[in-house]
Amino acid sequence: MLKLIGAALVLFAGTMIGFVQAARFAERPRQIRHLLHALQRMETEIGYGQTPLPEALARIAQVLPPPLSGLFAETAASLQSASGGTVRDSWEKAFRSGWSATAMRPAERDAMLRLGGTLGGSGREDQLKHLRLAMHQLQAEEAAAREDQQRYEKLCRSLGVLAAALVVILMM
Amino acid sequence: MPLQLFAMFPADLRTAIEHLPASLLETLEEIRIREERPLEIGYGGRFAFVRPDGTTTDDPRAAYRPGRETCRTLLERVTNHSLYAVEEELRRGFVTVAGGHRIGLAGRTVLEGGAVRHLRDIASFNVRIARARTGCAAELLPHLLDPQARTVRHALIVSAPQQGKTTMLRDLARAISAGQWYHPAASGWGGRKVGIVDERSEIAACERGVPTFDLGPRSDVLDACPKAEGLMMLVRSMSPEVVVVDEIGRPEDAYALTEALHAGVRVLATAHAVDLADVFARPVLAQLAQEGMFSAYVLLSRSQGRVMHRIVSAEEAADLRTRQAGRRTWAAPRDAPDAAPTPQARSPNAAEADGPVEAAGARLSIKPRPLPVIRSPSTPAKEGT
Known part of the structure; x- marks a missing residue:
């Protein structure tokens, strides 16, 4: 009896691990897409509205879903605070500390950090160019992420179940 | 005292300015910040250099010299981290920050077709402190x-x-x-x-x-x-x-x-x-x-x-x-x-009486307004015929 309960628990845990892994693969392209939307929005705020950066970041944070909104909200708050540093420092701090909560990889983070180093520091045309460059990089990453998703999402799910089943068989 | 303005300064600069004597802060008119050069203030029609601890001096060699990083941070703060939003102002050479204080800027200009397109390498800031003097128009x-x-x-x-x-x-x-x-x-x-x-x-x-x-x-x-x-x-x-x-x-x-x-x-x-x-x-x-x-x-x-x-x-x-x-x-x-x-002030008693x-x-004593001579536009033409 005890053995059966144990086997069921192992099976359940294995399946869940597989599902969590699969979810990360599914989540990554979605989050990259959200980042792209955020950058597109920033392009409008800078190019058309000429909104000051702290305000633009705060607005973007409002429309993004949770793990990403935190990154922008933290940068905006740091810029608006009285002792706020430069954009580069605030941005880097927020993105380095908050990145682990997202499903994205270092490649996307590096693209965003490079963008942070130039934000607010030059004229409008230049800013738009940097934003487009970052968007191109993210688009490439998104394509790769989608490929990974197709390849590994189902694999992860079935691998979890199968690995759990293997363990159960070995234990029996 | 424009505290809001001082909050915008990077830490070392703020320390120097905030430690100025209170009587001097009352009459402060200008703060001139130049990269790698002595910090200068203008107050009550005079000027002085400022040491890092906020005391004033006439000797520029003893004065505090803001560094490159300080100036870059200051520029970022006064433009609200958004140079792209103040391009037009940069072209004219000044930005205005919260509180109405105007900050004049000098650096290297970027030309396009002979006209100033942009200002870069900004190394001189002239902070002009704005004050509302309610009632200063009372006499005028x-x-x-x-x-x-x-x-x-x-x-x-x-x-x-x-x-x-x-x-x-x-x-x-x-x-x-x-x-x-x-x-x-x-x-x-x-x-x-x-x-x-x-x-x-x-x-x-x-x-x-x-x-x-x-x-x-x-x-x-x-x-x-x-x-x-x-x-x-x-x-x-x-x-x-x-x-x-x-x-x-x-x-x-x-x-x-x-x-x-x-x-x-x-x-x-x-x-x-x-x-x-x-x-x-x-x-x-x-x-x-x-x-x-x-x-x-x-x-x-x-x-x-x-x-x-x-x-x-x-x-x-x-x-x-x-x-x-x-x-x-x-x-x-x-x-x-x-x-x-003539705008000589009359005695207030007379005014009340x-x-x-x-x-x-x-x-x-308003004089009636003299009527302008009205010329018909067609008159010269008639005279011509």
């Missing part, structure tokens, strides 16, 4: 009244830089919109609708469109708008009774002012000039004066921290001009045909 405003129309006359405020033009203009706008005319005869006039075109964001110091300086209850501000366009926009959209503009001098300003005048709007403007002769030497101002745009010229000067003013009526100005040019070609001013008697508006009107 009574002399600018037009009792017939129960409003203010077209006036041009003239002075050299740093003599308090903008401060005066701001308080005039406040007093007019609040109906605080500082004149017994005008006590029942009420406030006027005031439209302010605030190209440099210095008059109102708007934050998200809301003025941070007190401009009275009936003011509308068009923030950061070019004067010429802004004047027309205000007249069309906000039906002002008085428009207030700062530092006119470009040809399109003159055109817009003339338009506003013919729309029945009173104009209060300022211009950079040391005296009236200077006004007439500037082509745009001279043209405006010649057309009789302004019926009063106010000359401001500052001595020992007090702002003195002298009012010159259009007639006197015309005479002055005639003496210079040898002939008089001026049109009559359009609002008040005659200036109020005189009582209500009629007496005051008599005292101000």
Whole structure:
């Protein structure tokens, strides 16, 4: 009896691990897409509205879903605070500390950090160019992420179940 | 003391400035920050260098020298981390920060087709501290009244830089919109609708469109708008009774002012000039004066921290001009045909004894306006035939 309960628990845990892994693969392209939307929005705020950066970041944070909104909200708050540093420092701090909560990889983070180093520091045309460059990089990453998703999402799910089943068989 | 402004400075710079003696901070006018060069302040008409601990010195070698990082952080803060949003301001060489303080910038210009497109490598900052002096127009405003129309006359405020033009203009706008005319005869006039075109964001110091300086209850501000366009926009959209503009001098300003005048709007403007002769030497101002745009010229000067003013009526100005040019070609001013008697202050007792508006009107002795000669446009043609 005890053995059966144990086997069921192992099976359940294995399946869940597989599902969590699969979810990360599914989540990554979605989050990259959200980042792209955020950058597109920033392009409008800078190019058309000429909104000051702290305000633009705060607005973007409002429309993004949770793990990403935190990154922008933290940068905006740091810029608006009285002792706020430069954009580069605030941005880097927020993105380095908050990145682990997202499903994205270092490649996307590096693209965003490079963008942070130039934000607010030059004229409008230049800013738009940097934003487009970052968007191109993210688009490439998104394509790769989608490929990974197709390849590994189902694999992860079935691998979890199968690995759990293997363990159960070995234990029996 | 503009704490909000100091909060914008990087830490080491803020320490130096905030530790200045309180009496000096009260009269602080300018903070000049130059990269790798001594920190300088201007106060009460004098200047001094500042040591890192906030004591002043005359020796530039002992002074605090802000470094490259400090200056870059300062630039980022004063532009609100958004150089792209202040491109137009950079092209003109200054930005205005919260509180209406103007920060002049100098660096290396980037040219495009011979015109300044951008400013980069900014290494000099001149922070000009703006202060609202509520009530500083109390002595001037009574002399600018037009009792017939129960409003203010077209006036041009003239002075050299740093003599308090903008401060005066701001308080005039406040007093007019609040109906605080500082004149017994005008006590029942009420406030006027005031439209302010605030190209440099210095008059109102708007934050998200809301003025941070007190401009009275009936003011509308068009923030950061070019004067010429802004004047027309205000007249069309906000039906002002008085428009207030700062530092006119470009040809399109003159055109817009003339338009506003013919729309029945009173104009209060300022211009950079040391005296009236200077006004007439500037082509745009001279043209405006010649057309009789302004019926009063106010000359401001500052001595020992007090702002003195002298009012010159259009007639006197015309005479002055005639003496210079040898002939008089001026049109009559359009609002008040005659200036109020010379602006010597009467004793307050006499004013009280005189009582209500009629007496005051008599005292101000308005001459009937001379009718202009009307020429029919077709007459010369008929004569020709």
